[in-house]
Amino acid sequence: MTEKRTFAVADEAAMIQLGRELADLWKAGDCILLSGELGAGKTTLVRGILAELGWTKAVRSPTFTILQTYETEPPVLHADLYRLESADDTGLEEYWHDHLCLIEWPDRLDERVTSHAWRVEIAFEEPGRVVTVTPPALD
Numbered sequence: 001m002t003e004k005r006t007f008a009v010a011d012e013a014a015m016i017q018l019g020r021e022l023a024d025l026w027k028a029g030d031c032i033l034l035s036g037e038l039g040a041g042k043t044t045l046v047r048g049i050l051a052e053l054g055w056t057k058a059v060r061s062p063t064f065t066i067l068q069t070y071e072t073e074p075p076v077l078h079a080d081l082y083r084l085e086s087a088d089d090t091g092l093e094e095y096w097h098d099h100l101c102l103i104e105w106p107d108r109l110d111e112r113v114t115s116h117a118w119r120v121e122i123a124f125e126e127p128g129r130v131v132t133v134t135p136p137a138l139d
């Protein structure tokens with residue numbers, strides 16, 4: 001995908017399916033910023049991505065732990081920065097290069113980190129959602 005794309009996503013099952021399709025675009029070292037209001041469906045999309053990578057066990061939102069890794073191929077880092085107090089101590093750098101990084105509430109991060117990332121924005125369009133996927137700016 002080289003241009004911005006928009007998807008109408010009717011329900012939770014369709015969100016899982018979209019996550020499965022997007023997973024095939026991404027590799028270790030890619031950073032995906034997932035934005036959208038509380039309850040938009042960010043973690044649901046992560047569930048779909050992980051399902052596509054063969055993860056069959058539970059996926060919990062790392063709301064309190066901030067970071068959660070999955071030993072899939074590629075390995076995944078799932079972060080939820082909602083409760084992060086300072087952008088300086090995320091510990092994310094350790095995972096940057098060898099994980100597919102999926103980050104909820106990325107507005108807590110600074111530009112240095114986010115400039116080469118994909119952006120996935122989820123908006124409510126009841127009863128479903130609209131998801132906009134923007135590839136990183138081409139250098």
Ligand SMILES: Nc1ncnc2c1ncn2[C@@H]1O[C@H](COP(=O)(O)OP(=O)(O)OP(=O)(O)O)[C@@H](O)[C@H]1O
Nearest residue numbers: 009010011012015038039040041042043044128129
């Ligand atoms: N496309 C969709 N249409 C309707 N409901 C959806 C859709 N995708 C997810 N949902 C539902 O929205 C609810 C919230 O989903 P989820 O926990 O993934 O949101 P979130 O963005 O991660 O929230 P938070 O900001 O709290 O982390 C769930 O009940 C889920 O089933």
Ligand SMILES: [Mg+2]
Nearest residue numbers: 042043061104
């Ligand atoms: Mg979530």
